[in-house]
Amino acid sequence: MEQTLVLLKPDAVQRGLTGELITRFERRGLKVVALKLMRVPDALARQHYGEHEGRPFFPGLVEYITSSPVVAMVLAGPQSVKAVRQTVGGTDPVWGPDDPAAKFALPGTIRGDFALMKGRNLVHASDTPENGVKEVALWFRPEEIVPWARDTDRWLYE
Numbered sequence: 001m002e003q004t005l006v007l008l009k010p011d012a013v014q015r016g017l018t019g020e021l022i023t024r025f026e027r028r029g030l031k032v033v034a035l036k037l038m039r040v041p042d043a044l045a046r047q048h049y050g051e052h053e054g055r056p057f058f059p060g061l062v063e064y065i066t067s068s069p070v071v072a073m074v075l076a077g078p079q080s081v082k083a084v085r086q087t088v089g090g091t092d093p094v095w096g097p098d099d100p101a102a103k104f105a106l107p108g109t110i111r112g113d114f115a116l117m118k119g120r121n122l123v124h125a126s127d128t129p130e131n132g133v134k135e136v137a138l139w140f141r142p143e144e145i146v147p148w149a150r151d152t153d154r155w156l157y158e
């Protein structure tokens, strides 16, 4: 089953939203196969966000993600990468009628319901299945992943 990395960023932990956000993924039918609270080392933050190095927001992004603990988890399910990105919403939580929809978070998504700014948008989610594999390996040791059979699987997967 496809796996994806989800980080509940420091703002989610500080705002007491971790339970509510995990609930949204669980309700969607995604299965938690790894979960931990951790402080993010600077080197891990830089590697994780390596594609953004050099962008004006990069220093602030590293500071944000390392400022306070995150909840890191691996979610599994059919098309879990797409499903999680859809539940999370686009990068910018606030937008208007002339903005391209894909970059922005609709109401009903986590960012659309709980966030106001790109730099405090609560959740990271892998953007492709390939990056999902890479990011899961970056954040978790193999023995931290716990595949398990869920009794409701047959009511979620056809």
Ligand code: IDP
Pocket (backbone or CB within 6 Å): 052, 057, 061, 090, 091, 118, 119, 120, 121, 123, 124, 125, 127
């Ligand atoms: P994503 O999280 O929706 O995939 P990316 O473009 O990959 O968005 O950017 C990674 C993270 O960097 C975003 O989630 C957001 O927290 C932060 N970020 C992106 N663009 C900006 C910006 O213009 N200002 C501040 N933070 C930004």
Ligand code: MG
Pocket (backbone or CB within 6 Å): 127
């Ligand atoms: Mg991204």
